[in-house]
Amino acid sequence: MISPIRYYSTNLKTTPIPFSNALLKGLAPDRGLFMPEIIPTISAEEILSFTDKPYHEIAYEVGRKFLKGQIPNKDLKRIVKDAYDYDVPLERADGNKYIMRLDQGPTASFKDFAARMMGRLMQYYMDKENRKLLILTATSGDTGSAIANAFYGLDNIGVVVLFPEKEVTSRQRKQMTTLGKNVQTIALDAKFDDCQALVKEAFADPDLEHLDLSSANSINIGRLIPQIVYYFYAFARLRKGKKNDDVIFSVPSGNFGDMMGGMLAMRMGLPVKRFIIAVNENDEFPHYVNTGEYQKTEPSKNCISSAMNVGHPSNLSRLVALYGGVMDEKGHISKQADMESMRKDIFSVSINDKQTRKTIKKAYERHGVLLEPHGAVGWAGLWKFLDKEGKQHPEDQLYVSLETAHPAKFPEEINKILGFDPELPPSLEGLEGKKEEYDYLENNYKAFKEYLLIKY
Numbered sequence: 001m002i003s004p005i006r007y008y009s010t011n012l013k014t015t016p017i018p019f020s021n022a023l024l025k026g027l028a029p030d031r032g033l034f035m036p037e038i039i040p041t042i043s044a045e046e047i048l049s050f051t052d053k054p055y056h057e058i059a060y061e062v063g064r065k066f067l068k069g070q071i072p073n074k075d076l077k078r079i080v081k082d083a084y085d086y087d088v089p090l091e092r093a094d095g096n097k098y099i100m101r102l103d104q105g106p107t108a109s110f111k112d113f114a115a116r117m118m119g120r121l122m123q124y125y126m127d128k129e130n131r132k133l134l135i136l137t138a139t140s141g142d143t144g145s146a147i148a149n150a151f152y153g154l155d156n157i158g159v160v161v162l163f164p165e166k167e168v169t170s171r172q173r174k175q176m177t178t179l180g181k182n183v184q185t186i187a188l189d190a191k192f193d194d195c196q197a198l199v200k201e202a203f204a205d206p207d208l209e210h211l212d213l214s215s216a217n218s219i220n221i222g223r224l225i226p227q228i229v230y231y232f233y234a235f236a237r238l239r240k241g242k243k244n245d246d247v248i249f250s251v252p253s254g255n256f257g258d259m260m261g262g263m264l265a266m267r268m269g270l271p272v273k274r275f276i277i278a279v280n281e282n283d284e285f286p287h288y289v290n291t292g293e294y295q296k297t298e299p300s301k302n303c304i305s306s307a308m309n310v311g312h313p314s315n316l317s318r319l320v321a322l323y324g325g326v327m328d329e330k331g332h333i334s335k336q337a338d339m340e341s342m343r344k345d346i347f348s349v350s351i352n353d354k355q356t357r358k359t360i361k362k363a364y365e366r367h368g369v370l371l372e373p374h375g376a377v378g379w380a381g382l383w384k385f386l387d388k389e390g391k392q393h394p395e396d397q398l399y400v401s402l403e404t405a406h407p408a409k410f411p412e413e414i415n416k417i418l419g420f421d422p423e424l425p426p427s428l429e430g431l432e433g434k435k436e437e438y439d440y441l442e443n444n445y446k447a448f449k450e451y452l453l454i455k456y
């Protein structure tokens with residue numbers, strides 16, 4: 001008899017529930033985030049067996065550990081095969097330093113990895129239970145299009161995307177506003193954090209319960225699990241096969257879903273020596289890791305790595321939980337995490353815009369690698385780490401820095417720095433000619449609530 005893993009809330013005031021319920025709820029009723037009660041393990045032999053497996057099979061092996069008893073194996077196999085039908089290039093940049101390009105999905109951002117699997121899992125449960133859902137999501141640019149794309153055209157799932165008008169590029173906007181059908185986009189003259197706050201308030205509003213709201217933000221557990229997979233994939237492909245084989249990852253971070261995927265991979269048994277968590281000028285996290293004191297950046301700062309302009313990363317409460325602490329949704333810590341072990345696992349650094357631009361230039365000129373602002377923050381973070389403690393690691397230490405979006409999503413910035421427009425991947429071609437449609441709302445909850453009640 002398989003007993004499914006249950007998912008608890010980081011606020012500890014909700015009874016743990018199975019995966020399917022946590023997936024559909026998104027946020028726990030006590031406003032905490034769901035975390036697995038047990039973190040399943042993957043043995044060294046299993047990891048070795050991943051060496052030649054295609055990406056979707058690794059996704060299946062990782063996914064089934066968390067979803068046991070929650071979905072038949074054959075359905076999970078079908079879902080991951082359908083979701084991961086694109087490349088995951090590992091580009092050698094310099095010696096043993098690699099760039100993992102997570103930008104080959106349909107919206108050219110790493111958010112496709114999470115959104116596509118979550119969307120298909122939700123659809124699976126909706127079909128099974130004959131139910132309807134309304135997905136509310138706030139985006140700083142990439143989530144919106146990845147979610148909209150993953151759910152586009154489904155009959156039983158509606159999607160509402162809120163975005164800060166001045167913080168997304170025109171290409172990012174067009175990726176969401178030209179879809180139509182079940183995808184509704186709303187522009188706000190506000191910051192990403194404001195959009196996120198409206199969405200959170202809607203979830204807690206009893207007057208909206210009949211709408212069957214669900215979140216698709218990086219807080220959803222259904223997005224977290226798929227983000228574990230590429231860490232296994234990178235190691236499986238690049239491992240040296242020697243004793244003491246391990247890897248150091250550099251992760252450009254905003255809301256910390258990506259980082260949490262990596263942390264869970266490590267807890268499952270992936271030999272990760274260290275995580276470099278690189279943020280932009282929103283530096284509340286490096287400060288927290290170094291001092292144990294947490295203070296959000298309010299308001300969040302505008303940097304060119306716009307998808308990482310997050311002043312209070314939602315997933316931080318998950319990280320704190322992983323290290324035995326409790327942080328609520330407002331960032332208040334009622335039980336401190338084991339900071340010493342956190343520091344052993346994590347090196348965190350803030351990279352400003354000037355350094356980001358310099359890194360894009362240097363990576364291109366010196367290593368022939370084309371990065372966009374987010375990936376450049378990760379790559380710059382890796383070099384900061386090497387400056388500081390590179391000497392402590394062996395010559396042939398493996399490093400993997402994550403590139404989270406395609407450079408063609410940021411043509412204005414790249415052109416300013418390098419003097420040319422990045423080539424468009426097929427997924428972004430033809431956007432310019434499409435018709436955009438979106439609504440404007442004031443940045444207040446009352447307006448948003450009325451909008452939802454009238455429209456749905």
Ligand SMILES: *Cc1c(COP(=O)(O)O)cnc(C)c1O
Pocket residue numbers: 109110111141142143218252253254255256257258259307308374375404405
């Ligand atoms: C969302 C996003 C990030 C940040 O990822 P988190 O999981 O929120 O830390 C980084 N880069 C790009 C391009 C993104 O879209």
